[in-house]
Amino acid sequence: MSLPLTVLGGYLGAGKTTLLNRMLTGDHGRRIAVIVNDFGALNVDASLIADHAGDTIALTNGCICCSAADGTATAIARILKRAADFDHIAIEASGVAEPGKVARNAAAFRLPLDGVIVLADAEQLPEQAANRYTGRAVAAQLRQADLVVLNKTDLASSDSLAASRALIARHAPAAPVIETRHADVPASVLFGAHDADVGRPDAEALAQPADHDAAYKSALFERAEPMSRAEIEALAAKLSAQAIRAKGHVSLAEDPSARHLYQQVGRRWTLTPNGRWGATTPSTRIVSIGISQVRG
Incomplete structure (x- = not known):
């Protein structure tokens, strides 16, 4: 492990x-x-x-x-x-x-x-x-x-x-x-979305707003069709410019039977094998967390 x-x-x-x-x-x-x-x-x-x-x-x-x-x-x-x-x-x-x-x-x-x-x-x-x-x-x-x-x-x-x-x-x-x-x-910013939460439909619940300097917002990227590595790289570039954190499961076109885990903090991102899809329908679901506003 x-x-x-x-x-x-x-x-x-x-x-x-x-x-x-x-x-x-x-x-x-x-x-x-x-x-x-x-x-x-x-x-x-x-x-x-x-x-x-x-x-x-x-x-x-x-x-x-x-x-x-x-x-x-x-x-x-x-x-x-x-x-x-x-x-x-x-x-x-x-x-x-x-x-x-x-x-x-x-x-x-x-x-x-x-x-x-x-x-x-x-x-x-x-x-x-x-x-x-x-x-x-x-x-x-x-x-x-x-x-x-x-x-x-x-x-x-x-x-x-x-x-x-x-x-x-x-x-x-x-x-x-x-x-x-x-x-x-928030822990979700420090460590990303909890593994148990990656598949949840209510992405907005993953990042609770802080009550002082910054409020955080979360967004969910979903795609039913497998994504190529080139598409993942393009998505990573977009997320690095918009989000503090991102985490989720990816259906990779080059390896369709394997589930891959996507994790990103700032500009650093990784895509690693994370078991098989099994009875679960393959899809890509990535939760991203960013700053929605700054208060004076």
């Missing part, structure tokens, strides 16, 4: 710990294995902890948190021994690390890379980017992002917010940007 991998990056203080807490404790129905640098910083509510043994905390919702104290590779190997128990792996890159390198190092385990998500502090980003000691690291992190979360927008002045937007546009021009506060991002 191959678990999709998300790498979470961002400079010190950007809000990674808050987002990790949301990943671990959110009511999203996903069993996520998170690899972190510092257990102590998470401050998980004791009532949510089912077990704490050594370098692993197991939560009551099926998620677990593993320490990277003995190395990320060791933590991944430990998780993969129980791969059937999880839906997704997320790795926290340190505040000064390049998340792209973390993803490449994890490639030895042949985990499909779902995406690199980079958080940025809307208040501090301009100063960090201009600093001779931190600027290079911050720029590198942004360049490697498939999705940028511009966090703490409520703390930033209008000038800082404008400067942060300009920096992201400069270093990550192809990456979708989500503006938020308190690292409040």
Whole structure:
């Protein structure tokens, strides 16, 4: 079993710990294995902890948190021994690390890379980017992002917010940007539509609007006839310009008996075999999630 991998990056203080807490404790129905640098910083509510043994905390919702104290590779190997128990792996890159390198190092385990998500502090980003000691690291992190979360927008002045937007546009021009506060991002945006939801007819229920900076909308692409790889590539190019996330099953003309799983975050997309259609009528159904509006 191959678990999709998300790498979470961002400079010190950007809000990674808050987002990790949301990943671990959110009511999203996903069993996520998170690899972190510092257990102590998470401050998980004791009532949510089912077990704490050594370098692993197991939560009551099926998620677990593993320490990277003995190395990320060791933590991944430990998780993969129980791969059937999880839906997704997320790795926290340190505040000064390049998340792209973390993803490449994890490639030895042949985990499909779902995406690199980079958080940025809307208040501090301009100063960090201009600093001779931190600027290079911050720029590198942004360049490697498939999705940028511009966090703490409520703390930033209008000038800082404008400067942060300009920096992201400069270093990550192809990456979708989500503006938020308190690292409040729906799980459907972070991890895509849940596997159990891909076939649902009510696509609008897959992305619930946030009640602050951004509202999210979902759309459903359907096609009964098999699609060629060229048509999928054209669709991927269109979705990358319009959506933050997309996920669904594809009926591929070149391999009609096999069901294929389409997943996309930002400009990164994959199409992989995902079993057989069996008694199910082959068709293509892809749910995409985008930003419908931005509020001041």
